[in-house]
Every structure is written in structure tokens, then in C-alpha cells.
Amino acid sequence: MTASPINLFLVDEDPVFRLGLKIWLEQRADFTVVGEASDRSATLTTLSELQAAATSSATDAGISTPSPAVDLVVIDLGLGQDQPDQVMGLELCSEIKQQFPELAVLILSAQTAPVLQAAAQQMGADGFGTRDLPVRDLARLIVQTARPAPAVAPEASSDIVLPKVLEGPIAYLNRTSIEQIDAAMTDIEQVAQEQLSYWYRLVLAGKYRELRAARWLVQRMLPVRGTSASPTQSMPPLNEMVQTSTNGSQTPFISPAALADAASRAIARQRPLVPVAVGDVRSRVCEAVFLKLQFPLDNRSDVPLEIDILRPDKTRELLYTVLRSFETLLDDLQRANILPGQLEDQFPTLLRDLWNNVTVDFFGRYYTPAADGIEQPMVVVLQQDEAIVDTAILAKIPDVTTLLAHLLFQAPIEIAGASYMATTPEALRRSQFLLENLLIQVACAVMQPVLNHYPDVENLKRSLYQRRIISTRDITRFRNELSWRYRWDELVNEPKAMFESEYRLFAMTPNGLQTHTIYAPRQTELESLSGLKYALTFALEARDAIAPRVRAAISLAGSTVVFVLTEVIGRGIGLIGRGIVKGVGNTWQDIRLRQRQQDEP
Structure with missing residues (x-):
């Protein structure tokens, strides 16, 4: 029962x-x-x-x-x-x-x-x-x-012997030392979020570097089997502790990447950052993304997004809804016993199903706002743009099959040409990045038809939109920015990313949504380009070929000019000046000598 x-x-x-x-x-x-x-x-x-x-x-x-x-x-x-x-x-x-x-x-x-x-x-x-x-x-x-x-009565449980895992002295020292160092680093990162003086931030940056060095030494001197000694697994690069201002000066601070990494270490301290059990991959990745949804979700990148028009609480609710629907999709795929080889053919349909489910859950199946005399439920109107949304957003979400294979079948993930097992920290981190990007892109796909069909409906504006984007003029300007972004991405950013073998991902950080890039081979897509897109890649290639030679020629010309000005003209001017000074000195000495001779009896 x-x-x-x-x-x-x-x-x-x-x-x-x-x-x-x-x-x-x-x-x-x-x-x-x-x-x-x-x-x-x-x-x-x-x-x-x-x-x-x-x-x-x-x-x-x-x-x-x-x-x-x-x-x-x-x-x-x-x-x-x-x-x-x-x-x-x-x-x-x-x-x-x-x-x-x-x-x-x-x-x-x-x-x-x-x-x-x-x-x-x-x-x-x-x-x-x-x-x-x-x-x-x-x-x-x-x-x-x-x-x-x-x-349970003592006599009933007296014959139950629970296995006890003994921790060796090296493993104990490694664990306790790393925990103390990570706690100290997290404290510094939290303090650095406050308004502090330049010199105090300089001291914090120095302490942070010392802690990073100490962590690296502990991992090297007290290695533990099954863990990596690489200090880059849980610490940001040293140059992320310094911010370059507009005037070129460098100000020490804790960067957003360092803060995001601090959140990851806070999650990791609950469970050690070591290879996890095979059945724990999906829950580990989804929980990490769920915790990062507690961060501020303001768009801090230079790329406008459809969800920027939403109030912060509505943005968070929409992303929660996408995550919940995605996990439901994973459950359905497991019950359907789908095979790994079927993911490549099925993922476009899966993304469209995910988009439809989120649209229904977020707006309600029977909600009918009054707009231009349309009496159809809002969801029915939005779903008419499925093909447009699929072409503009869903079909361009990168590595969806990689993410699904990792979460469903614990498939390894290839990162920068190296293959990592599904349970390694590198694979879990990459899968988390892919899931964060998927949530943000699907949320944008949900809002795109809303901006096309219901951009200026008062009921929606009052319940969904931010106050700074609520007037007709502000909404029109916002839609125009999105339109230009799509054109620029299609003509410039996408061909450039293919040529540079990378994808742009959106990620959640303690300071808001940011963009970063990951390496990905895109030779097949690059070969399919034509027209202006192909011309752009040709221009990039020509610039890469010509620019170094032009810079070398300019450098040589500059060096020649400097040599002529300093070694030839400069020395000539110096000799002339010294001759004049010497002549003036000799004349002055002759005058004084004649005056002395005249004064003598």
C-alpha cells in the first residue's frame, strides 16, 4: 500500500x-x-x-x-x-x-x-x-x-554491523586543511563585496594569493587518491583578483568570477569535490544550478535578452519553471527508455516540448488578455510562433545532446579536446554551465512571442514588466535593441564564433547574468557559410595574415624614424650646439684676456 x-x-x-x-x-x-x-x-x-x-x-x-x-x-x-x-x-x-x-x-x-x-x-x-x-x-x-x-530494540539491532570507513592521516590532514583554507578564502570574498578602501583591498588581494598558494602546496604535499592536485579546480586565476579601470590603473578586488567560484566552494564543502557516484550526477548538477538561482539575475552582460524586461521576481520564477520542466522532461525520457543514439535526432523535438510546457505553466493554459480584439487564450497565440522561436533561439542552444547524455546516461564530456568521465568535477562543472545556459535561453524563447504579440498590454505590463521598461516608448526601444542584436549575431557574432571554434554561454554569477565562451569544434558549420557571413570570416583571416606584417612594418618604420631623429639629426644638433657654446666661451675668454692686458701698466 x-x-x-x-x-x-x-x-x-x-x-x-x-x-x-x-x-x-x-x-x-x-x-x-x-x-x-x-x-x-x-x-x-x-x-x-x-x-x-x-x-x-x-x-x-x-x-x-x-x-x-x-x-x-x-x-x-x-x-x-x-x-x-x-x-x-x-x-x-x-x-x-x-x-x-x-x-x-x-x-x-x-x-x-x-x-x-x-x-x-x-x-x-x-x-x-x-x-x-x-x-x-x-x-x-x-x-x-x-x-x-x-x-528499534537493542536486541533486534545488536547483530547489525555497519561498515565504518576509516580515514587515513594524510586524507584527514588534506581534508581539514583544505576546509580551513577554503573557509578563509570565502570570508575574504564576502568582505570584498563591501565598499572598502584601495589599501584594504590591496591587503585582501595579498591574503587571497597567499591562501591560494597554501592550498596548492597542501594538494601537492598531501595528495589523496582519487582527487586532483590541480589548484585550478576550485580557485579563480590570480589575475581575476585585479580589476583594470578605465584610466588603465589596476585596483585589487574580488571579481564576479571569484565570487561565483566561492559559491561553488560553499556547495562543495557540503560534499567533497571528488568524483561522485554514477547515479548522483543528475541531482548534483541540478542542485548546483538551483542554488545559483538564488543569485541576483540582472543582466550584467553587453547582450540584451528578452527576460531583461521582466521584474526580478518574475525572472526567477520563470527560470524555476524552466528547471522544473526540464527535470520532468528527464524523467519522461528515462521512463521511455530512450537510447543514447536517439538523442541527436530527438533533441529539437525535446526542446520544443520543453518550450511549450514552460509557456503553459508560466502563463496559464486559459489566460486570455484583451489585446487587439483577440479572444483566443494567450498560450494558443504564443504557440503559433513555435517555428520562429525554434529557428531564432532553440536550434542555436549549444551542446544540448551532450548535456542530456551526461545527465541521463552518465556519458563522458569532452572539454578542450580532452575527455572527462561523467563523475569528475570538470565534467560536472561543464554540465552545470550548459544547463544554466539552457535555462536562460529557453526563458528568452518563452518571452520572445510575448514581445511580438502582447508587447503593450496593460495587464501584462503591471504584472510582469519592470517599471523602467513600462512605457510604450521604452518597450519599443527595448524591442528594437533585441532586433538589432539578432541581426548582429547572425551576420557577425555567429560566423566569428564559428571561425574561432567557440560557443557563447550565459551563466549565473553572484553579480548577475554574464557571458563566457567555451571551445567547440565548428568546422562543419564554418564550411556551410556563404555570402556576407563567409566574407566576414575571410576578412578575419586576412586581418590575421596582414595585421602582424603591417604592425612589423610600422614598428620598423617607427624604429627607423627614431634612429634618424636621435642618432643623426639629434647628434648633429648636439654637435652644432656644442660648437656654438665652445665658440661663445672662447670669445668670452679672449675679451677677458684683452681687458686684463689693457689694465696692466
């Missing part, structure tokens, strides 16, 4: 965290989120209504023992810390246990101090965890808290 789902009630002030947690939990068949609240009064009122409704339904059905409407209440420990008139999370936990003693309560905290866990237990909490727990660990904690396993 299948157990009924666990009914959850979420209490957290952060609507983004609640939304993300709700989306992830509801993907599991054993969880159901029946309610949520952001403060004490809403929590107690909603719980009373849910419990009363459950009792009333059981009475009408003639059931003497009604099923609980809520099995577990998940509360943020820091609830109300910024508003003194509200009740903190621990006090709310105590009130819930007093009014609803049958409800289990799970406290989530941003910190892991033992004193906080002890305080939660004293207030009646049935479980305690941290907000940054991996999703599967949080799911396990929820199940253990809502439905604790019965105690």
Missing part, C-alpha cells in the same frame, strides 16, 4: 525561497505543500482554517478520526528578525506546539550552531536543519521529522 503524501506548511519571510522550496518539493509524489505564510498571524490563522476544514470534511464523511490537514510545519528560524513587532521563529514554534500539539515542526536555520539546535528542541521542535541543505537531504529530513521511524 502506498503511503499518503506528507502535507507541508511553509513559513518563511523570503517569497523567493518559499517559491523555490515549493517547486522542488512538489516534484516528489510523497510531498504536498498545502499552505504557506510569511508571518505569525497568517501562520496561526491558516493552520486553524486548514485543521477546521479537515475536521468538518471528516465529520461529513462519518470518519471518527480525521486525517491531519497538515503533517509538518517548516519554519525559518530567523522569522521576523528585521521586524521587532513580530514573533521570532522559535516563539512561533512554541505557539504552534501549544495550539496544535499533533503537528510536527521542522526548524530551518541559516547557521549550524549547536546552541540553536538545542534552543529549537527546548521550544518543542521535532527537527532541525539548515537552509542550504541539498534538496534530497532536506527531503530525507522532512520524512524523518514528519513520520519518525519507530525505535
